[in-house]
Amino acid sequence: MVEKNQWDSPLSFVLAMIGSAVGLGNIWRFSYVLYSNGGGAFFIPYLVAIALMGIPFLILEYGIGFSFRDSFTNIFKKINPKFEILSWILVLLVFGVVIYYVVIISWxxxxxxxxxxxxxxxxxxxxxxKSVGGSSNLSNFTSILLPTLAGVLLVWFSVWFISHKDLNSGIGMVSKILIPLLFVIMAFIIIYSVSLPGAGIGIATLLNPDWSSLTDVNIWLAAFSQIVFSLSLGQAIALSYASYLPDNAKLTDNVLVVVVCNCLFEVFTAFGIFSVLGYMSFTSGTPMIQLITEGTGLVFIVFPMIFNIMGPIGRIFAPLLFIAILFAGITSAIGIFEPMVNSTLHKFDWSRKKTVTLLSIIGCILSLVFTTGCGSYLVETVDSFMNAFGIIILIAIQCIVFTWFYDIDSIILVLNENNKFKVGKLWKLIVKYILPIFLIVMWVMGVYKLISSTDPFKLTVYGIITVVVLIFSLILTRINSKA
Structure with a gap:
């Protein structure tokens, strides 16, 4: 029989949800998105995206997970057996995310x-x-970067160690420890950063508003995309975690707590990052435009350059930043891993320990592909596919399945039962009509941009991922469940 897991307190659930939402993207992506999409003007589409998509869709995920108290794949199957294959496609794509996400944490x-x-x-x-991510030279695929290999093994062991335990002694306990520590460390980093000489230059550069950008549809798409990935929408994490909630749990109220914490974290982190970039520009005379980047370039190249000139404080600042990124990465990784774990153990009626162990071994083996001399290029390639092709369309599919093929009014009754924040006709209108249409438009535009601007190698990788995911989704759907 499948072991029944349940959060031992509302705090465990909320911190686990915050941990799954606050990840690498909040630290190294948001500041660049804010700067490159209208500066201070970007907050208008950003807040609209939170109100129209972030909060409504999270509420939907919470309501479905809490109502069914089952795995994501079983929920789809219960709504309509024909939909099970769609759920496995999503779960496998999310599992694919954790495979390369672990590699970035190892860096x-x-x-x-x-x-x-x-x-x-x-x-x-x-x-x-030379030592960490490699280059875009595919001839380096046969070489292995030993530090990254060791890091991947260590991170996967950590994910296994946390996830294979009982829900509260594993994910719950780690979330209670790491999330408060993460916020304390980032608060210190941000407060110190804004006090650095030249910090004002960086913040002014970040927030300089371009009001004309509000007429550009790409700015609005950037805002909605940021919310999708910032809050980990549609990846079945919130749905899985909500399925572990006890009776009389607060749902919509907790959504607001998670969204506010996540968004405040990334906004204030952006201030800290641009304060440090302003300091670098002020002390070295390097124009800000030459320092501003995102992702691995920001964290693993620009910031070490800055630490090199900071003097003694850099020796404190550097470890704290990388510890904060580690905490954010680990808590997100276990959240991204959970939908595959939950769906697999329900499908085969396995114990949690057996399921997590097997999936960790499979995931670790697949992650080794990204420890080669062109690992960073492969990570970038797969990440582009997942973001533009995979996740967004499957969020739209979830909206359609949960609102058109299931009684959404019964979910509203559940959502409003123990919560101060109520939902009604407006929320139903958003998740049933507005969101699916908008997400499909986003997906079409994203796929067109992805295909039209990519090279044959990347297209080949996209094709391989698609075929593999479809084949294994079909196999897992056809296997008779023992449960």
Whole structure:
């Protein structure tokens, strides 16, 4: 029989949800998105995206998970057996995300160890290519980057160690420890950053509003895309975690807590990041435009360059930043891993320990592909596919399945039972009509941009991922469940 898991307190659930939402993207993506999409003007589409998509869809996920108290795949199957294959496609795509997400966390782990003696040297870009992420040269695929290999093994062991335990002694306990620590560390980093010489230059650059950008549809699409990935919408994480809630749990009220915490975290982190970039520009005379980047370029190249010139405080600042990224990454990774775990153990009636162990071994083996000499290029390739092709269309499908093929009015009754924040006709209108249409438009535009601007190698990778996911989704759907 499948073991019944249940959160031991509302705090465990809320912190686990915050942990799954606050991840690498909040730290290294949001500031660049804000800067490059109208600066201060971007907050208008950002807040609209939160109100029209972030909050409504999370509420839907909470309501469905809480009402069914089952795995994501079983929920789809109960609504209509023909829909089970769609649920496995989503779950496998999300499992694909954790496979390369673990690799990025391993890069951070390497830099955490390097930050104690600044072993990245005077050329962090060369250090990243030679020792951590490799390059875009596909001929390097046959070489293995040993530090990254060791990091991947260590991170996967950590994910397994946390996830294989009982819900509260594993995910719940880790969330209670790491999330408060993450917020404390980031608060120190941000407060110190805004006090640095030149910080004002960075913040002014970040927030300089371009009001004319509000007429550009791409700015609005950027805002909605940011909310999708910032809150991990549609990845069945919220649905899975909500399925572990006890009776009389608050749903919509908790959604607001999670959304507010997540958004405040990424906004204030953006202030901290641009304060440090402003400091670098002020002290070195380097124009801000040359320092502003996102993702691995920001965290693993620009920031080590800044730490090199910060003096003694850099020796404190560097480890704290990489520890914060590690905490954010680990709590998100276990959240992204959970839908596959929950669906698999329900499908085969396995114990949690057996399920997590098997999936961790499979995931770790697949992650090794990204430890090669072109690992960072492969991560970028797969990440582009998942973001533009996979997740957005499946969020739209969930909206359609949960609102058109299931009694959404019964969900409204559940959502309003123990909560101060009520939902009604407006919420139903958004999740049933507005969101699916908007998400499908976003998906079409994203896929067109992805296909039209990519090379044959990446298209081949996209094709392989699609075929593999479809084949295994069909196999898992046809296997008779023992449950």
């Amino acid at each position: 951070d782990l390497i830099y955490l160890f390097s930050s104690f003696n600044f072993s990245w040297g005077s050329d962090p870009a060369l250090y990243f290519v």
